[in-house]
Amino acid sequence: xxxxxxxxxxxxxxxxxxxxxxxxxxxxxxxxxxxxxxxxxxxxxxxxxxxxxxxxxxxxxxxxxxxxxxxxxxxxxxxxxxxxxxxxxxxxxxxxxxxxxxxxxxxxxxxxxxxxxxxxxxxxxxxxxxxxxxxxxxxxxxxxxxxxxxxxxxxxxxxxxxxxxxxxxxxxxxxxxxxxxxxxxxxxxxxxxxxxxxxxxxxxxxxxxxxxxxxxxxxxxxxxxxxxxxxxxxxxxxxxxxxxxxxxxxxxxxxxxxxxxxxxxxxxxxxxxxxx
Numbered sequence: 720x721x722x723x724x725x726x727x728x729x730x731x732x733x734x735x736x737x738x739x740x741x742x743x744x745x746x747x748x749x750x751x752x753x754x755x756x757x758x759x760x761x762x763x764x765x766x767x768x769x770x771x772x773x774x775x776x777x778x779x780x781x782x783x784x785x786x787x788x789x790x791x792x793x794x795x796x797x798x799x800x801x802x803x804x805x806x807x808x809x810x811x812x813x814x815x816x817x818x819x820x821x822x823x824x825x826x827x828x829x830x831x832x833x834x835x836x837x838x839x840x841x842x843x844x845x846x847x848x849x850x851x852x853x854x855x856x857x858x859x860x861x862x863x864x865x866x867x868x869x870x871x872x873x874x875x876x877x878x879x880x881x882x883x884x885x886x887x888x889x890x891x892x893x894x895x896x897x898x899x900x901x902x903x904x905x906x907x908x909x910x911x912x913x914x915x916x917x918x919x920x921x922x923x924x925x926x927x928x929x930x931x932x933x934x935x936x937x938x939x940x941x942x943x944x945x946x947x948x949x950x951x952x953x954x955x956x957x958x959x960x961x962x963x964x965x966x967x968x969x970x971x972x973x974x975x976x977x978x979x980x981x982x983x984x985x986x987x988x989x990x991x992x993x994x995x
Contacts, residue, residue, distance in 0.1 A: 743908040743910055744909050744910075744937065745908055745909075746904045746909065746937075746949070746951075747904070748858055748901060748904065750789045750800060750855065751789060752789060752790065752791050752792060752798070753789065753791065754788075754789050755786060755787065755789070756786065757784065757785070757787075757805070758784070758785050758787065759782065759783070760782070761781070761782045762779075762780070762781050762782075762783075763780045764777075764778065764779045764923065765777075776812075776814065777811070777812065777813055778811070778812040779810065779811040780810050781807065781809040781810075782807070782808045782809075783806070784804075784805045784806040785803060785804050785805060786802070786803050786805055787800055787801070787802050788800070788801045788803075793854075796856060797854050797855060797856040798854070798855050799854050799855075800852065800855060801850055801851070802850060802851060802852070802853065803848065803849070803850035804846055804848060804849050804850070805848075806824070807822075807823045807843055807846065807847055808821070808822045808824075809821045809822075817831075817833065817836060818831075819840060821840050821843040823843075823847050826844050826847065834877065838877040841877075842884055845872040845884070846888075849888075850865065850868065851863060851864065851865040851866045851868065851893060852864040852865050853893070853894070853897050858904070858906070859898070859901070860897045860898045860901065863890040863893045863897070866889055866890040866893050867890075870884065870885060870888060887922055892922070896922070899920065903917055905935075909937045910937070911939040912939075913936070913937055914935060914936045915935050915936075916932065916933065916934050917932075917935065918930055918931070918932050919931050926962065928960075928961050929958055929959070929960055930958065930959045930960075930961065931955045931958050931979075932955065932956050932957040932958070933953055933954065933956065934953065934954055934956055935951060935952065935953045936952045936953070937949070937950075937951060938950040955979050956979060957979055958977045958979045959975070959977060960972065960975040
C-alpha cells in the first residue's frame, strides 16, 4: 500500500545565518504563500519471511507524483498546505507467482481475479487524486483537514482492506508522519560537517512499521544552476521492525533481527536554496 503521506514533503527553503568566525547556519522550513511544488518519489521494498525454513519473498515498487499548494496565512499565523496525489504506478510481487499492478495512466488495466488483490487495486484507485490539508505554524503541524476524503472514496471496498486504509489515512496518522518531516531539521545553529541523529518511522501497511536510525550532516553550500544551495547528507545506520498487536495477520512476529546495508557506491544528499 502506498506511503502517500511520506512522499508529500513540504517545500524547504534554508535560511542561512552567518556568524563571524563560526560560519554557522540555521535550517528552517519556509512556505511562501500562493506557491505550488511537485514531488516525485520512488520506493522499492524487498522482504523475505522465513517460516519453518521456507522463504516467502515479496517485492514492491511504487512511484508517486504529488503536489503541495501553499495557501494564504491565516489570522493565527498558521499556513494551510494542500497536498494531492497526482499520479501513481505500483507493482507488487507476491508468493505463488501472484502480481498486482496499478498505473493511474490506465487505472482499469491489469485486472486480477483474486478478490484480495483486486481490493488492493481498489485502494490505489481510491488514493489517486486524494487531497488533504496540513495546517502548519512555525515547524509544528497543528491540524490536518480533509483526511476523510480518501476513506469516503474507498467506502465500497472490502471491509478488511478498508480497515487497513483507515489505520494509515487518518488525521492523526497524517499529522504524525508530516510532523516527522519537520523533525528531521534541527533547531540549532550548525557548522559544515556537523552531524545530528534522528529516528524515523516508515509505515509499511498491515499495522507494521520500520524504524530507521539516521544520521544527517550539513555539507555546506554548492553552486548549481546559477543558484547557491545548502547541501544536507543523510544515511541510515540501523533499522528495527515492529508489528502492532492489532495486526490482522496469520502469523505474529515476536522477534526480528535486521541489519542495514547501503548499496555499493550510493550516497544520499539533498540540496536546497540558500538564503531567506
